[in-house]
Amino acid sequence: MDLVLEWLVIVVAIGIGWWLGRLQRKTQVHVEAAPRKHRYPKAFHYLFDAYDSPTLDSFIQTLPVNRDTIHLHLALANYFRRKGEIEKSTSIHQSLLSHPEAKSTFSDRITFELAQDYMAAGLYDRAESLFLELSLSREWKESAVDRLLEIYEHEKDWGIARDKALVLDLKRNRKTQVRVAHYCCEMAERALRRQDLGEARHLLKEALGYDRYSVRVSLLTARLLMLQEAWDEALTELKRLEQQDALFLVEAIPLIQEACAKLSDPQKRLRILQRIWGLQPSSRTMVALALAIAEASGNNNEAIEFLLGQLDEHPTLGGVRALLTLLMPFAESEPQRWIQIIKGVLDSLLEKSQAYCCTQCGFAGRHLHWQCPSCKSWSTIKPVPWS
Secondary structure, X not given: OHHHHHHHHHHHHHHHHHHXXXXXXXXXXOHHHOOOOOOOOHHHHHHHHOOOHHHHHHHHHXXXXXXXXXXHHHHHHHHHHHOOOHHHHHHHHHHHHOOHHHHHHHHHHHHHHHHHHHHHOOOHHHHHHHHHHHOOOOOOHHHHHHHHHHHHHHOOOHHHHHHHHOOOOHHHOHHHHHHHHHHHHHHHHHHHHOOOHHHHHHHHHHHHXXXXXXXHHHHHHHHHHHHOOOHHHHHHHHOOHHHHOHHHHHHHHHHHHHHHHHOOOHHHHHHHHHHHHHHOOOHHHHHHHHXXXXXXXXXXXXXXXXXXXXXXXXXXXXXXXXXXXXXXXXXXXXXXXXXXXHHHHHHHHHHHOOOEEEOOOOOEXXXXXXXXXXXXXXXXXXXXXXX
């Protein structure tokens, strides 16, 4: 009975493969030019999931290789790769490349899939060599370069990644523009760490040419100006965030505080924070503004009133902690001890709070990442205003 079922599956699978091949020839779809994440019908995966590994292995061994079944072989390999069985996926693709008919008709597509197997297995050198070969093909250039950029990003070879990305038509690809700008910013950060300010300035100017809306460029340029003690110019640069993405104004607050401290101008700090509060209110802005009010006025009463009013509408852990800090001087010794304990609990909770979230995949974390650690997208992680 099991043998009959196995042969029935083979017959049905060959039929599906023949139908896919006929459909592709009929519609003249160039699959090579657009490899997609969900290339194969879900029905394939439901069919494969219904059988155990030995049955599928036996099925593959008995399945012939011809124009009508190549799609099925590729679907099986794709299934195995998604399941984490990279060796089986690699074996299928290598076997197809050794078959004359498959190689003559689907060589580039099979090579692309094999390179993805190598990537999944962590064999980046092998994957890179295959993608470099495919990048010379007009149909596969964009897809191959995209995978090459993933490899260079993984290895943090930002200069190579930038140069390789520039072979693409950046004018028509906003995502790649953003990507290349970040490569320049990564190199600029390295230059700042080794105090090479001239190189950092050059790279940031280049990055701005690719993405004039980059908040990262403005933040790094402000840091560069502050290293040169150009405090007013740094504050002017940070003002650009208002037009670029007001959500990131909160990231400018530490730099604003430092620059105003160097200028010995607490009133300027207060005015800037009030402007940010009006444009993009957030938990961290509320705390910074309360402390600025206390410093500018010389007492905590006005800042306490401000926080009490805002906490009614936006109760946040950071706001409560700031309020306790301002109330501390008014408390007697025993209440001060309890305030310290409560502040310690709040500090522990704040360390676990999610201050940033990816708009692409929903990844949340405590620290800002310019590239999402989960979906690997650039510039998709945003500050959460009321965290």
